[in-house]
Amino acid sequence: MNTVKQSAAATEWLARFDRVASVLPQARRGELRQELAEHWDALIAESTSEEELAAAVARLGDPADIVAAEGLPPVSPARSRAALGLLLLPLTGLLYLAPALPPGPPSVALVVLASLVVLAMVLRAEATAGTRALGVLGALAPLLAGLGGILDRVFQAGHLGTHEPAGPGRELQYVWASDSWVVGLGQPAMLLLGLGLPVLAGLRLRRPETPGDTRLFLGRLALLLTPAVGLAAALLLSGARLGTSVGTLLDGPLLVVALVCGAALLAAGGLLLVRPGIVLATKVLVAAAVVAAPVGVVLLAQHETRFAGVVQDAGAEPPPDAMRAQAVPDSVLAPAPAWVPADQGVRRGLGLLFVVALPLVATWRVGGRVR
Template sequence: MNAVTHKTAAKWLERFDRAAVALPQPRRDELRQELAEHLEAVIESGEDPDTAVERLGDPAEIVAAEGLPPVSPARARAARGLLLLPLTGLLYLTPALPPGPLNMLVILAASFTVLGLVLRAEASASTRTLGVLGALAPPLAGLGGILDKVFQAGGLMTQEPGRAYQYALGTDSWVIALGQLAMLLLGLGLPVLAGLRLRRQETPVDTRAFLGALALVLTPAAGLAAALLLSGSRLGTSVGTMVEVPLLITALACAAVLLAAGVMLLAHRGLSLLTKVLVAAAILTAPVGVALLAEHEVQPGGVSWDAGTPPTEVPRDVPDDRTLPLGLGLLLVIALPLAAADRVHRAEKDEVRNSR
């Protein structure tokens, strides 16, 4: 039996792997091999592995004795690019600069340049994933803002004998406000978060748990933005008719990513049953919440008559009170995913604390 197959030694080496993520890969592999060989020699000599592991001590202290290397130049360049990337938001936030092909071309060029820097940076899988999302967020947020402005310009005219009704189709005002805020958070906040993470040294983290929790944390912003755009695509504009199917496919792809992240979390052994139930509930109900928020409302925008007196009856197209669907949608899209992410984060902190 060697150190890899022995339960106590294997668990200690897993703790070392998490703690040594900040070390350069050649030195990390060399040090791990030395420690594994030492544990194998102890096991073969008949000494109690628990005693040997206790004598080695905390893996984090062994890593600290190596000295943490400075952030690599490639990683520093990627961090600077991510921190400067939100400046492109001026191209779709400033009213004096109407969104157009030239603006989007500049945003895309900046984002893909930063994306190349992130892919070349020396970072763990979790940090690199966050960097990629941060690099791609600004053009997606800019495109979403452009589509939202186009969608809200829609209208509908219905005619009856002797009169013509003109209705303004509009997304619920709360969904508009929250959806636009979500696009700002994605386009401006996510690159900054990724840049700050690249600027500092790696900390021991379970990659699967980090990516799963990240998907849950991003669900509110992505869900609100998707609900706003899906609602706007049905407001009667030609652009909305053209992009409704691509938007739906994009929303389904986001749901698939969330489902994959949830599967990773549900397969994680360090999470309690209650945490896994909360994660499963958040994953399965988030698309339902987006669908509830994406229902647009129809309001009378004005009435013109060929003759006679203006009508006093409210058109039948005006829906009933949507307070309950709106509240339930916000609960499923915002509150539940964030609660699940918090549970996962707490469980990971407890696991790291108990492993020391």
């Protein structure tokens, strides 16, 4: 039989075994679990007290050690093909991500087809839950990042302008635009997601896996991805609100996608909060990073108001340089939620702290504080 007599210790131990044994071939995994279940039945039958059972469990050891003693299985052909597909996938992503005009329908169809084929290969390959999640992200990354790159070029092409009187026949002209820092960091973030994730997933699929903790891997992966995903999301959300017709059309869908991505990252990062072996101070830092990241995205998604020149009558004298250097009046500042700081530098600093610094520090602390 493959059932174990009622015991909380047995149930927990075998559940742990099931998680770490996913790297073994299915036939050997079932055979080994049958042997361990029978061994647990014998332990429970022979133990007359909880103390004796605890001592027997200690002698049995960690399930990860038992799985590791089986040796690492060779990488299956299906897994090797999936790894190769992921490593080659960024070549099609270059059609999206190159600084050129948006690609036409044939190029878009090629990228979509390649991503779907590689995604199917990843789903067919045997892998742990964490590795499979990384593979799925890698298969979809060039498609999503490339679409984001196209949208960013479309959004930034149209700025919403406003005017302020500057004397007889003259008006100062201003535009609302995405923060130059967010543009400068968000575009490389999309490039990193589109090209880096498939390579990372492909390299992980190419090598045999050692038994590990899925919660730990997914949590650290979420923290590591937060800076790139957060910067890209802030850039796209900011661009969608610049007043272009495309931005108005996609404002709602982009917000929904950003919320779904945020929820997934928060859930994966939250796995670290319930994992044993992480000290309390590190869990507090992880919780701060998980909660603060969405706030940081909102801060970075705000606009800045830039001076764009002077509207003047034909033949009039050009304005003095001092006019170009004057401060932007409050009357033309880009609107923002009431709780967002008015100063652009404060918004930028807090946003980068919440989206970039905190998740990376939390990742480092988790790596060094797991017992």
